[in-house]
Amino acid sequence: MNISYLFVGSVAVSVTYDHIASLLNLCMYYCIPYTDFTPKEDCVTLRFRLSAMRKLKKVCSERGVIYTVLDYKGLPAFLERYKYRWGIAVGIICAATLVFLSGCFIWDIRVTGNENITSAEVIELLDGYGFSVGTYIPSVNTDKLENKLLIDSRSISWISVNIVGTVAEVQIREYSEPKIEETALKPANLVAKKSGVVEEVRIFRGKVMVKPYQYVEKGTLLVSGIYDSERVGFRYTRASGAVMARTTNEYYVEIPYEYEDIRYTGEEYCDKYLNFFDFSINISKNSGKEGVLYDKIDIVENCSLFEGLQTPLETHTVRYLAYEKVQAIRTAEEAEALAYYELSELLGEAAEDSVIIRKTITPKVGEDSFSLYCVVTAIEDIAKLSEFEVDMGAG
Amino acid sequence: MSKNNNKNSKESRGFFEFLAAKTALPSDALAGEFRIEMRGRHTLFLQGCRRILKYSPEEMCMAAKGFSVSITGKGLICSTYHDGTVTVDGFIVGVNFDEREGADEI
Numbered sequence: 001m002n003i004s005y006l007f008v009g010s011v012a013v014s015v016t017y018d019h020i021a022s023l024l025n026l027c028m029y030y031c032i033p034y035t036d037f038t039p040k041e042d043c044v045t046l047r048f049r050l051s052a053m054r055k056l057k058k059v060c061s062e063r064g065v066i067y068t069v070l071d072y073k074g075l076p077a078f079l080e081r082y083k084y085r086w087g088i089a090v091g092i093i094c095a096a097t098l099v100f101l102s103g104c105f106i107w108d109i110r111v112t113g114n115e116n117i118t119s120a121e122v123i124e125l126l127d128g129y130g131f132s133v134g135t136y137i138p139s140v141n142t143d144k145l146e147n148k149l150l151i152d153s154r155s156i157s158w159i160s161v162n163i164v165g166t167v168a169e170v171q172i173r174e175y176s177e178p179k180i181e182e183t184a185l186k187p188a189n190l191v192a193k194k195s196g197v198v199e200e201v202r203i204f205r206g207k208v209m210v211k212p213y214q215y216v217e218k219g220t221l222l223v224s225g226i227y228d229s230e231r232v233g234f235r236y237t238r239a240s241g242a243v244m245a246r247t248t249n250e251y252y253v254e255i256p257y258e259y260e261d262i263r264y265t266g267e268e269y270c271d272k273y274l275n276f277f278d279f280s281i282n283i284s285k286n287s288g289k290e291g292v293l294y295d296k297i298d299i300v301e302n303c304s305l306f307e308g309l310q311t312p313l314e315t316h317t318v319r320y321l322a323y324e325k326v327q328a329i330r331t332a333e334e335a336e337a338l339a340y341y342e343l344s345e346l347l348g349e350a351a352e353d354s355v356i357i358r359k360t361i362t363p364k365v366g367e368d369s370f371s372l373y374c375v376v377t378a379i380e381d382i383a384k385l386s387e388f389e390v391d392m393g394a395g
Numbered sequence: 396m397s398k399n400n401n402k403n404s405k406e407s408r409g410f411f412e413f414l415a416a417k418t419a420l421p422s423d424a425l426a427g428e429f430r431i432e433m434r435g436r437h438t439l440f441l442q443g444c445r446r447i448l449k450y451s452p453e454e455m456c457m458a459a460k461g462f463s464v465s466i467t468g469k470g471l472i473c474s475t476y477h478d479g480t481v482t483v484d485g486f487i488v489g490v491n492f493d494e495r496e497g498a499d500e501i
Contacts, residue, residue: 021447028446028476037472039452 002035009050009076012036013067014043022065032056043068050076106135107166114172117155122172125153126161137163186387187236190223192216193384196245206239216245222383236390243383246357249350253343254371255335261328262293264321269294273316280316294320335370336363343372354380429459431490439466439483439490447476455483456493465491 157175429443471485
């Protein structure tokens with residue numbers, strides 16, 4: 001059937017073989033289109049447009065062509081059938097109106113970027129400026145709202161209100177006052193945190209108490225936070241700076257030949273979850289992994305319809321690979337390689353704050369282990385803050 | 396005698412048909428002749444149909460200019476009939492031309 005007939009309405013008629021030729025001639029003569037010409041055993045069925053049927057009815061009665069109406073189809077027939085059921089029409093109109101109007105109001109406010117202020121506080125703050133759930137979207141001037149809120153609020157340093165559909169996405173940055181630590185105001189000395197030979201002194205504040213090439217022990221006063229003056233007496237400050245010294249550090253790494261290793265048993269357990277937004281549903285049976293040592297692998301896959309189009313539906317698979325602990329023995333070569341690796345890791349960490357100028361490594365192959373003894377000479381900052389209390393009343 | 400003369404006149408070419416042949420113009424355009432077009436054995440177009448004389452799924456007769464065209468076959472249907480053009484679908488077995496009384500009447 002022609003799809004346009006669904007909208008304009010159609011009527012199916014049946015005509016006997018005696019009258020079909022006359023009916024077709026009338027159709028041609030009066031330009032009445034038809035479709036679905038179907039010959040049956042004793043008649044032929046055709047389908048006409050509802051509007052054309054009115055004309056056909058008139059000319060057929062004039063020429064004595066007999067036909068039988070079989071059915072009415074299409075939108076006009078549907079409306080005709082339900083024309084006395086006003087409730088359906090009213091319901092459809094109300095639903096359409098609600099759908100249209102619902103797009104004009106804020107349905108949800110989502111706040112992001114807040115750490116100390118709660119989302120409820122931000123929403124309440126916005127409510128004070130006439131912006132809340134249910135606000136008429138065309139009446140919202142987001143620029144004005146943002147500016148007003150920034151001027152009046154002390155806790156928010158930046159805000160952006162983006163209306164996406166019927167959801168308002170509010171991004172904020174909280175205002176944080178620069179904090180001055182109380183400890184930064186206390187007077188302090190710089191003392192040596194380890195022994196060494198002073199190479200260079202870089203002082204920003206305080207009185208230098210050591211000289212280059214001077215050997216200092218751990219705990220020696222390097223920079224004093226007290227100024228002694230005959231005119232104004234004692235003054236206190238928080239000494240600051242760096243004292244670079246040549247130090248000697250020792251590192252010791254020991255790798256035993258016998259160690260505890262893990263061996264996978266081949267058993268694997270699996271849990272499957274279905275995530276929808278923040279909701280997660282376990283769709284697998286109990287994996288029965290209780291009391292078993294395992295490594296855990298999480299695999300999250302998004303159920304995207306097309307490439308690049310993400311959906312809120314995800315499958316979350318958790319694989320548990322069971323293992324057991326076993327005693328293992330490594331060779332001397334393996335132990336040596338591991339020892340050098342661990343030593344390099346230690347030296348790498350030490351080199352972050354110092355410059356290594358010499359190192360001496362002494363390997364030792366024992367019966368049960370392989371060990372490395374390393375002596376490193378480096379230049380590093382040995383100054384360490386040492387605060388002290390001042391009794392102001394005594395002065 | 397008069398009937399034979401009439402028959403002879405229909406079998407012989409008319410002026411416009413003669414002119415169309417001489418000027419290499421299509422006779423359906425110049426002389427108003429009917430035109431039949433077949434696509435395979437399942438679709439037939441007849442242009443210049445004046446009326447449908449008879450219809451059944453086995454035979455369909457149509458009046459054209461001075462003749463009647465009879466199409467025989469199986470499961471014949473008159474898919475469209477508009478502006479003098481008939482589309483006949485179905486398995487076509489034969490096309491015959493008859494001279495019938497009243498074929499020109501509409």
